[in-house]
Amino acid sequence: MASSTPYTARWGIMATGWIAEVFTKDLLTNPATRGVHDVRHEVVAAASSSSKDRAVDFLKQVKAPSSARAYGSYHELVADPDVDIVYVATPHSHHFQNAMLALEAGKHVLCEKALTVTAAQARKLVETARAKGVFFMEAVWTRYFPLSIQVRNLIASGAIGKVYRTIADLSIGRDAADGKVDFPDSHRMVNPDLAGGALLDLGIYALTWVFQTLYHVQPEAEKEAPKVVAAINKYHTGADETTSIILQFPKHNSHGIALTSLRVATDVDGHNSGGAAIRIQGSGGEIQVMGPAYCPLQYRVIKKDGGGKVEVVDCPIPKDAGRDGWGQGMFWEADECARCLRDGRKESATLPWSESVVIMEVMDEALRQGGVEYPAVISTDVYDAQSPLNTGKR
Numbered sequence: 001m002a003s004s005t006p007y008t009a010r011w012g013i014m015a016t017g018w019i020a021e022v023f024t025k026d027l028l029t030n031p032a033t034r035g036v037h038d039v040r041h042e043v044v045a046a047a048s049s050s051s052k053d054r055a056v057d058f059l060k061q062v063k064a065p066s067s068a069r070a071y072g073s074y075h076e077l078v079a080d081p082d083v084d085i086v087y088v089a090t091p092h093s094h095h096f097q098n099a100m101l102a103l104e105a106g107k108h109v110l111c112e113k114a115l116t117v118t119a120a121q122a123r124k125l126v127e128t129a130r131a132k133g134v135f136f137m138e139a140v141w142t143r144y145f146p147l148s149i150q151v152r153n154l155i156a157s158g159a160i161g162k163v164y165r166t167i168a169d170l171s172i173g174r175d176a177a178d179g180k181v182d183f184p185d186s187h188r189m190v191n192p193d194l195a196g197g198a199l200l201d202l203g204i205y206a207l208t209w210v211f212q213t214l215y216h217v218q219p220e221a222e223k224e225a226p227k228v229v230a231a232i233n234k235y236h237t238g239a240d241e242t243t244s245i246i247l248q249f250p251k252h253n254s255h256g257i258a259l260t261s262l263r264v265a266t267d268v269d270g271h272n273s274g275g276a277a278i279r280i281q282g283s284g285g286e287i288q289v290m291g292p293a294y295c296p297l298q299y300r301v302i303k304k305d306g307g308g309k310v311e312v313v314d315c316p317i318p319k320d321a322g323r324d325g326w327g328q329g330m331f332w333e334a335d336e337c338a339r340c341l342r343d344g345r346k347e348s349a350t351l352p353w354s355e356s357v358v359i360m361e362v363m364d365e366a367l368r369q370g371g372v373e374y375p376a377v378i379s380t381d382v383y384d385a386q387s388p389l390n391t392g393k394r
């Protein structure tokens with residue numbers, strides 16, 4: 001008989017920026033508000049590479065329990081024996097060194113997207129997680145949405161026949177009047193030193209939809225990495241501003257088209273008037289997912305022989321009235337981590353290591369074709385505990 005006591009995952013938060021705050025507040029919501037009773041989360045500690053004070057402020061800001069410890073370095077966080085799992089919430093430039101720091105310390109790791117700057121780095125992290133016998137997962141939160149699960153199940157059940165093509169877009173339309181985009185050049189969205197660019201930050205979600213619908217659903221014995229053709233327009237900083245990728249799965253006779261741009265928007269008026277962000281097209285119908293691709297709240301099913309009927313399914317994100325009505329949907333990936341820890345699983349079946357690596361290989365290839373290069377300090381696959389990316393000495 002299953003235990004009635006929920007399993008508790010004890011989290012250490014690495015970095016104190018925007019997404020660290022959103023994710024940690026989600027961790028602190030009551031799982032019952034989303035119908036979850038088998039796992040729960042504790043925020044044990046948070047670390048800032050800037051200062052201990054910054055970590056103290058962060059813990060106050062998210063209303064963490066007073067027992068949560070604040071650290072002024074990532075090294076201290078990964079040495080805390082009460083931390084089971086480290087959430088890496090630094091810019092993607094830092095993920096390889098920071099995730100490796102935690103894995104080498106024997107911690108389980110949930111690492112923000114994009115997993116790394118290069119596929120070689122991703123492979124090294126996976127090798128280390130395997131060697132250390134710890135859990136490791138890329139934080140593509142969208143995969144754990146009930147909406148994504150329903151869409152994958154619909155595809156697997158043949159609801160729209162054989163899927164031949166998926167078109168997915170995540171573009172944010174930040175074109176500015178002066179010919180630039182409205183991020184300062186130092187911002188992580190466009191700064192090559194922080195692995196900036198549309199593809200690693202946003203295109204990963206378009207690829208997630210292509211992979212969820214065309215690759216993840218392939219039987220294990222027939223898994224096929226795609227052929228890749230990419231076009232990239234570079235921003236004046238050297239990062240990519242608009243990237244379009246065609247992925248071909250020859251054995252499976254399917255195509256994925258992944259689009260991303262900082263110049264134009266998927267949803268130009270904020271009301272989805274331009275239609276679906278994601279179109280999954282099969283022999284018997286189409287599933288349309290209304291964007292944004294990272295946080296979709298509605299999908300539509302249109303059958304070829306449905307006589308014009310459109311089935312509309314809304315999947316809202318539950319809010320916790322006990323935490324100021326908070327709830328952003330990042331808790332579902334956290335629940336997956338807790339269940340993997342509880343069950344001794346080292347990787348999530350929803351986003352296995354091999355799939356994260358193949359996606360990184362696609363991004364490597366697209367960036368290569370587009371001539372985008374990142375500095376050696378962030379693209380090396382040689383781990384250095386004393387790298388400035390780990391010590392915060394900027």
Ligand SMILES: NC(=O)C1=CN([C@@H]2O[C@H](COP(=O)(O)OP(=O)(O)OC[C@H]3O[C@@H](n4cnc5c(N)ncnc54)[C@H](OP(=O)(O)O)[C@@H]3O)[C@@H](O)[C@H]2O)C=CC1
Nearest residue numbers: 015016017018019020048049050089090091092112113114
């Ligand atoms: N899943 C999702 O929906 C989202 C995911 N992300 C991902 O999360 C990661 C972080 O993004 P976001 O939170 O927006 O970024 P922020 O710039 O808001 O925060 C990043 C944090 O990383 C730490 N950091 C360490 N070194 C540096 C450095 N050289 N420059 C800047 N920050 C540094 C800082 O924390 P400290 O000083 O405390 O160490 C900083 O606050 C990215 O990889 C991004 O792709 C971002 C937004 C949404």
Ligand SMILES: O=C1OC[C@@H](O)[C@H](O)[C@H]1O
Nearest residue numbers: 113172189201202205294
């Ligand atoms: O992961 C993300 O999702 C939301 C976007 O606004 C953000 O830039 C990106 O990092």
